[in-house]
Amino acid sequence: MRRVQPRATEAGAVAAEEKYVRNAKKKRPVKIFFLGGVGEIGKNMTAIEYGGDIIIIDAGITFPNNEDMPGIDLVVPDITYLVKNKDKVKGILLTHGHEDHIGGIPYLLKELNPGTPVYGTKLTLMLADNKIQEHRIQNVTERVVSPGDKVKLGVFEVEFINVNHSISGAVALAVRTPYGLIYHSGDFKIDLTPVAGKPIDLERIAELGREGVLLYMGESTNIERLGYTMSETVVGTTLDHLFSENMNRRLIIATFASNVHRLQQIIDLAVKYRRKVALSGRSMFKVVDAAVKIGELKIPEGVLIDIEKSKNLFDGELLIVSTGTQGEPMSALTRMAAGDFNKVTIGNNDTIIISATPIPGNEKMVYRVINNLYKKGANVVYESLEKIHVSGHACQEEHKILHNLLNPKFFIPVHGEYRHLKRHALLAEELGMPEKNILITEIGNCVELTDETIGLGENFAAGTRLIDGGGFEDYGTSEVMKDRLRMSAEGIFMITLAVTGNYVINDPVIESRGYVFADNKDADKEIRGVVQKAVEQYDYENGNKEDLAAAVKKALKNYIFKKTKQSPLIVPVILEV
Structure with a gap:
């Protein structure tokens, strides 16, 4: 039977009717669950769900506020929703190896189905695996990826994009969904002269923007800072100057163990100025060991020595690389400053370089350490005096570049306190995005996304999970925590x-x-x-x-x-x- 084609006016009416019918049937949305990392710095975790498939982005921790959480060592996200839906979880995607992105991986894997795959770059997975081994978790499937790789996880296809950060192996994620592309920035900055590796892949990011980005989820840590974040090579120049100025003094450098690029610059300068290097701090040994094994950190033979043997060297022949940039009570540098570290005694011929910035809330502890070091006669160099630290997070001008390259339809700021998220949202508006296309979220929010709409769905059970070293776990509501708070207060x-x-x-x-x-x-x-x-x-x-x-x-x-x-x-x- 031959089908009769409608006249032009009838065709318009038919098309309008078909569109009405399609819209009358509500589309099943992609759901995005915010379990951590919004309204706070730390314990980053986001889940994306469509139908019977869930992917998880990062599994971080934060450290407790001791006034509100006495006796607690770690805080991780409440993963009740993921546990209830663990049969849907197709994989865990780690953007990089910092604690606020991988520290909670053992607590997540314990609750999910055995063999749930974990994806990350070499260094990221090696650092995550250290934690998994400590918790003696069996049947873990780890899949190493490189920038440019793509993996298929249920309905989702995920591409890993090279970015710069204060740790090697950092990536952003381009997640293809049934409705379009979600770009998750991870932690990033634009460093066109990195110490090692390649600059951020702006070319690929621009290609994704031309293809069309439905939603951009962008980190917001340094959104309040104007301009650009300095290159890591700036720190190397400052350190070189300090090495040359302190030829006859013992050098002690405290830095984040995870900043492999900075460690490489420090090692290179030690070789240049003919100093042996002694490491101090448990996390320092772990990261150096992992980075050397995979070729991310290159240390010539004979440079590293045991700190016990360092006493046999002249001061000008020795460099000690230590943890303790944040004044942590049990860290190596804090104990040195207090005179409670039997392997190192601070004296008048020491120059101590703290190559970091105090994390908000840690200022008192850091300055207490600096004061104690001065009292022992040491010369102390810190960020207020020299350019010995640069951030791993983008400032405003870098964020503008990403927004313009991606040109997303919708935007959700992530990775920051509320003030950071709000400022990032305002920046997106300044760049021309309609306010209705921007969402500021909280932990427990579920965002529903289609190719045409974005909005908040029904909230889900979320919050914090408190963990102490004795194996105690709590959600902040038990009698144990109430008793601890009462004891600490009264x-x-x-x-x-x-x-x-x-x-x-x-x-x-x-x-x-x-x-x-x-x-x-x-x-x-x-x-x-x-x-x-x-x-x-x-x-x-x-x-x-x-x-x-x-x-x-x-x-x-x-x-x-x-x-x-x-x-x-x-x-x-x-x-x-």
Whole structure:
């Protein structure tokens, strides 16, 4: 049967009707889940989902605010949503090897299906693998990629794009979805004269822009800084000058262990000025070992020596490369400054170079270390005095270049506190993007994306997962954390009673920590009286030791609150003898 073609006016009506029918059926969106790294610096993790497929970008950690998280060592994202949907997870994509992007990988892999593939460049995977081995996780599938490689993960195709950062092997991700391309910047800067490797692949980024970018997810760390980030080679020039000025002094350089490019410059200068190099700090040894194995760091034979043997060298023959740029309490440099590091004693003939900037919040700890080093007679060089550190993150002009090359339809700023995200959003508007095409997100937001629309979907369970060195894990709501906070803020009382049968056979032993009755010299006597009275009034015939503990706790709690309006943690201990 021959089909009758409609007239022109009818064809327009048919097309309009077909478009109406298509739009009436809501498109299944690509969903983007923000588990970390927005509204904060650290614990970066994002998941992209379409239908039955999920890919995860990064698995980072952050370090705790000790005032709010006493006793906690690490903070990782709450991955409840991913665990519930672990059968959908096709792979984990790591943009680079910094802790805020890979530190949480063991805690993620423990909860996902065995064999879930992890993709990253050589150094990134080697650093991640160190963490995986420490946690003794089995059945891990690691897939090494290089810039330019493409991998197929369910409906998604992911291309790895070379970028510059303060660690080797950093990549951006071009994720092809059923609706178009999502470009995730990772951490980056534009360094046209890198110490090693190639400059950021602006040519490929421009090609992607010409192909069409649906959504750009861009890091925002340095968005408040005008201009361009300096090249890493600037640090090398400054260090060369400092080496030549301190020919007869012992040099100690503290730097981030992960900055392999800076380590290479330091090693090269040590060779140039005929100094042996001693490493100090656990993370320094791990990164150097990993980088040497894969050829990212080149150290001539005979340059490295054990720090124990460094005592046999003249000061001008030695360079110590150390961790501790952030004033971490147990780091090598902090212990040297405190006189608590038996392998190195700081003196008048030492020049100490801190090749880093204090991370916001660490300033007091860093300056305490600097003060202590000065007190010991050392000469200290830090960023306020010399150009001995450059950032690994793009400044405003670099961000403008990326936006113009990619020319995305939609934009979501990531990797920053709210002020960073807001400023990046305003920059996108200044460059001509409509405000309605820009989203600022929070942890727990789900963004729904099609080729025509972007918006917030239904929020999901998200937040923080707290981890301490003893294996304790918590989501910040348990009685354990409440008790820790109470102890840190208001102190603790422990009351020990020895019981035999129905009799208390000793006077209460009362100990307190972190609590003082400022205006009451007789407080100890009164507290003993309160506890003794509770013991005497207790009904031994009808109770048990748990009831006795509760009675003592209630009596003391009421007394202290009445006197001070505070509620320290009260722990009665009943010993049966």
